[in-house]
Amino acid sequence: PPQFARATPLLWVSAPGAALKSFPGRYRSATLCPVPSERGCGSPALKATTYWKEHQENILGNTMQSVIALLNNLVACKDSNMKLLYEQGLVRHVCDLFTETATLCLDVDNKNKNKMAAALHFSLLDILHGMLTYTSSVVRLAVQAQKSGSGGDTQAAEDLLLLSKPLTDLISLLIPLLPNEDPEIFEVSSKCLSILVQLYGGENPDSxxxxxxxxxxxxxxxxxxxxxxxxxxxxxxxxxxxxxxxxxxxxxxxxxxxxxxxxxxxxxxxxxxxxxxxxxxxxxxxxx
Known part of the structure; x- marks a missing residue:
């Protein structure tokens, strides 16, 4: 879709209806397929085989900026099959990226990288908030259906909670972001934190x-x-x-x-x- 192409100039986009695939260079091991394709990705999926040791030095590079822009569009797109994206590794992918950028943002000894990481990290906060909002809405609808006696797919909500559980690892990183000078960072971080503790309570022992x-x-x-x-x-x-x-x-x-x-x-x-x-x-x- 055009919105993916606009946000991800470094990713090759095939003909309409085909999948986004193939990162350049050493990132070619990752394949993102948000739409059905005749090229081999038959369903919306996120398949990431990522070498984080290599990425660590390049987390602020153009390629990773494009990856994060793509993830942002995937999560924001109302037609995305979020559950399938979760099953294919979106949660762990976002956790890893979030951890790396948060570490840079909180590194007071490296102000240059700190500033560069801030914009990237804000995009990841948006992604995280979108994912948590989706999970929360599915759980809330299931609970409401149970209370009203109309049934509802509680199993789907339980599955989604289980798939999303690794996001609780980010609680101990979200709290240090709250004192950030940027009020928008506080706003989105606090919203993410609020949803996480609503869904999982004090699950993270280091919170x-x-x-x-x-x-x-x-x-x-x-x-x-x-x-x-x-x-x-x-x-x-x-x-x-x-x-x-x-x-x-x-x-x-x-x-x-x-x-x-x-x-x-x-x-x-x-x-x-x-x-x-x-x-x-x-x-x-x-x-x-």
Missing amino acids: LSPENAENFANLLTSKEDPKEQKLLLKILRRMVTSNKKHLESLKDSGSLLQALEWLAPAGGSSADSVVASLALEILQAAGH
Whole structure:
């Protein structure tokens, strides 16, 4: 389709109806086939055999920028068979790319690569958000169908949750991105984080590391928008109430407990009753 061709100038696009395939040079081991093709890809699929050791030096190169642009279009395209893309490796592919670009973005000692990685990483955040929104909508519809007694394909939702589960590995990377100076990075990162904890709770054991607890503490005291504070508190509440390890991490984090006390009614600092109530609820869960 034309939208793929526009976004991926380095990928060879065959005749209408055929598949996108064949990366140049050493990336030729990867094949992306989003549409049926007479050239051998009979269904929408993502087949990636990727040599990440080779990619590491070139993650910011033109080829990988084109790959990420293609993935963005695949996820955004309403006609994409997302479940099949998941089955063919989209989740792991995005996890690997996200991890590499996030590591560069968080590398304070390499400002040049940091700036270059930021734009690329924002595209990956969009991809991640699109994938999570899709998964969440399928699960929500299945739950609603169950509650209404109309049946619904719960197995499809369960399968999708299982296929998407590796994305929980990204929780511990999303939290350090929240303090980013770019408000859009905070917005999309927090939305991704919110959906992940809604779907999987505190599945990632490293989510509330001492560093991430400190990030939460700083954010809760620096953010002035009650809407942003509420989102952060809901994420934190879901994490600590679904995993005892995270609850213990909260109890051990003096700075985070102090931030919650500052927002709770006793501190008198919060003008928003919902923010104060959420902070108090988390403190009570921690035995304070």
